[in-house]
Amino acid sequence: RxxxxxxxxxxxxxxxxxxxxxxxxxxxxxxxxxxxxxxxxxxxxxxxxxxxxxxxxxxxxxxxxxxxxxxxxxxxxxxxxxEERRSIQVLVELVENIKLNPERYEHFDRLLRITAFCKRFGKNCRMPKPDRLVGCVTPLEIQDAENYWIREAQHESFSTEIYQLSNGRQIAANSRLQQFDPFLDENGILRIGGRLQNSDLPEHTKHPILLPDKHPTTTAIIRRCHLRQLHGGCEFTLATLRQRYWILKGRREVKRVIHACPSCKRIESRPFVAKMALLPSDRTRITRPFENTGLDIAGPFFTRQGKKVNKNYICLFTCMSTRAVHLEVVSEMTAPRLLQALRRFIARRGKPHILQSDNFKSFKQLDKDLSQLVSTEMIDNIARELTSHRIQWNFITERAPWMGGYWERLIRSMKTSLKKVLQNSMLEDEEFRTITSEVEARMNSRPLTYNPDNPNDLEVLTPYHFLTGTHYTDIAEVTKDEDE
Structure with a gap:
């Protein structure tokens, strides 16, 4: 009708x-x-x-x-x-949508250029041919494309907050953006508020753009910044990003992107670390100090005797069980000199049952000399003791230095102490032996257990407790007045 x-x-x-x-x-x-x-x-x-x-x-x-x-x-x-007809109600809404997937593009700048060309094509279709834009995209078009992807990311993650702010309402108190006091700028982009409106800082520094975590657009922006900073580290990349953006859980997102970077992964990757085997029985049995001993040598260290410069080496003996250390200075890395160092060690610390070292040529020659002592005419007391009690000399597997890690770590500690004490000075032979003995004492006074926080707990355990029954005590320096 x-x-x-x-x-x-x-x-x-x-x-x-x-x-x-x-x-x-x-x-x-x-x-x-x-x-x-x-x-x-x-x-x-x-x-x-x-x-x-x-x-x-x-x-x-x-x-x-x-x-x-x-x-x-x-x-x-x-x-x-x-004229009877069927009527259909259709709701039409204007939506700016470009069917591009940010995850398909390795470089964010390439995605922005493609987006800018797509938006230009849409504008040219509505313009007369003489007025159409041609040529390379302009910086304004690139910025407009970046604003588009930022708005898309924010609408996907913060749609409720954007709807509330666009209607002039406050965001909910339980929103994760509530602490940032966000607002919408003239481009419809969500930015951080604050109290720096009267500051002379740039606008993007006073009010950085809010970006969601775990979003492809955020990942692309982080990757672009990481590449522009020449594959900078986590803190460097995050500091650069926060000059313009504020990413929720930013440090975690930056670490995730850097960890997935092929170039960084190829350069900074580490070889596979196999599961450590059980400690050998020689290192876990209850024995006296230095019954099972590891041996290594370090050097050269230069000393002077008058105007003559001498070359010295240090033999390090370490107990497998108590981790005690004994240092001996030798003038040459030859089998006779190493045998003399071994004799001095046995004279002070007792005879070891097992002696373990790496595959150094002098060590192998020394082991050969010890095995030949039975057929020689030597009547030296130490030689007779070695031949009668037989010291078992074991070598670690060739090209497997990690098997001697328990002495290699002590070699490093010894070298660090000598380097810090001596620096560039050259001592006399006697002074060098004295410093070496003091370094030995300091290494034997290192703690083997955790330092207690409670003053009522027992004192920390050190290798000196196994050697002397008490902790190491320095000799007090005597001044000239006290000597008189």
């Missing part, structure tokens, strides 16, 4: 004008159709139908003969029957 307004007008027309005076005007002769269907100005100027009406209008005999005298109600019913 017609609406009341139209129905009332039709009834008024029928009351004022006789229906017998009505005639039907065909569509091709109706000037009103020109307005409803549209026409150019040039065509309208020369259109006689618009200016004069149909040609048969002046001749009454040429008027159409069919007369429609139906009442409004009948016309409504007939119209509804003949």
């Amino acid at each position: 017609w609406k009341p307004f139209i129905q009332n007008r039709v009834e008024n027309i029928q009351q004022l004008v006789e229906p017998s005076q009505w005639r039907h005007c065909p569509t091709n002769s109706n000037p009103a159709d020109i307005l409803s269907r549209g026409s150019t100005i040039k065509r309208l100027r020369s259109d006689s139908l618009w200016w004069n009406g149909p040609s048969w209008l002046t001749d009454e005999d040429s008027w159409p003969k069919d007369i429609d005298t139906a009442k409004p109600e009948e016309y409504d019913v007939e119209y509804c029957v003949t």
Whole structure:
């Protein structure tokens, strides 16, 4: 049925004008159709139908003969029957959406260029050909493309907060953005608020852009910054990012991106570390100090005797169980000199049952000399003791230095102490032996257990407790006044 307004007008027309005076005007002769269907100005100027009406209008005999005298109600019913159509309601919303996946692009700048060209294409389609943009994209278009992807990331992660702020409301108290006092700028981008509005700092420093964590756009921005900083570390990359952006859980996200960087992974990757085997029984049995001993040699160390410069080496003996250390200075890395160092060690610390070392040539030659002592005429007391009790000399596997790690770590500690004490000075032979003995004492006084925080606990355990039964005590320096 017609609406009341139209129905009332039709009834008024029928009351004022006789229906017998009505005639039907065909569509091709109706000037009103020109307005409803549209026409150019040039065509309208020369259109006689618009200016004069149909040609048969002046001749009454040429008027159409069919007369429609139906009442409004009948016309409504007939119209509804003949023109019955199915209506569909469609909700149309204008959405700016570019079908691009940021995860498919390794470089964020390339994604921005493609986005800028897509947006330019959409603008050129609505512009005349002479006014269309051509050539390389401009910095303004790149910035517009970056703003687009930032808005997309924020709408996907912070849609509720953006809706509340756009309607002039405060964000919820339980929102994770509540602490940042966010606001929407003129580009619709969510930024951090704060109290620095009157500061002279740049706008992007006073109010950095908020970016969500675990989002492809955020990952792409972090990767671009990491590459621009020449594969900088976590803190360097994060500090650079925070000049413009504030990423939620930023340190974790930066570490994740850097860990996945192929170049950084290839350079900084470490070889696979195998699971450590069980400690050998020689290092876990309860024995006296130096019963099972490891041996290594370090040097050279230069000393002076008058104007002559001598070359010295240090033999390090370490107990496998108590981790005690004994240092011996030798002048040469030869089997006779190492044998003399071994004799001095046995004289002070006792005979070891097992002696273990690496595959140094002098050690192998010394082991050969010890095995030949039975057939020689040597009547030295130490030689007779070695031959009668037999010291078992073991060598670690060749090209496996980690098997001697328990003495290699002590070699490092010894060298560090000597380097810090001696620096670039050159001592005399006697002074060097004295310093070596003091370094030995300091190494034997190192703690083997955790230092207690409670003063009522026992003192920390050191190798000196196994050697002397007490801790190491320095000799007090005696001044000239006290000596007198």
